[in-house]
Amino acid sequence: QQQVKQSPQSLIVQKGGISIINCAYENTAFDYFPWYQQFPGKGPALLIAIRPDVSEKKEGRFTISFNKSAKQFSLHIMDSQPGDSATYFCAASIPNSNYQLIWGAGTKLIIKP
């Protein structure tokens, strides 16, 4: 029940296209859903995050869509660029845990020029 399932495992998108990564969860008590971007040899960097009272959040080319009834959330990267090539992780925070995070397995995104 504490798992966060992420798909796909890898994704290849043409430059300028839309990259979509999906996550699903079971624990309805999760109260915070961040997405992290990780480049090889680096630690994860917070990209964008959403709380369950909002259905969508947009920051620049990055959008989170949140479907509370389906217990799913997704990351959309518009106008994908080669510099977006990285591994993306979704996560969910355990309530009252001071942001203790349960992580998805990651999606390796490759943007082809």
Place this chain on the structure above:
Amino acid sequence: DAGVTQSPTHLIKTRGQQVTLRCSPKSGHDTVSWYQQALGQGPQFIFQYYEEEERQRGNFPDRFSGHQFPNYSSELNVNALLLGDSALYLCASSNFGNEQFFGPGTRLTVL
């Protein structure tokens, strides 16, 4: 602001040895969390320190221990190393109750 810093960058140990990893939090942060990230997987929460005490702990054995100092920096100690402990160890800092910022990690290889 230097952000979260970790040392060393890389470390090679043999089975049975002990290792200590270090983390300096981002300026103004008082909480440090440690994660283990095996190759090709998402990070797994080890534990979190706030006010020099362990506040939360993930599903890791007692071989994994930690410490937080008065200046909020932290150490992760792993005893009796196993091959399976080979991973990237990430430190994240935050103000208690707020979002985490990650360091670059320490790559531990156990031979």
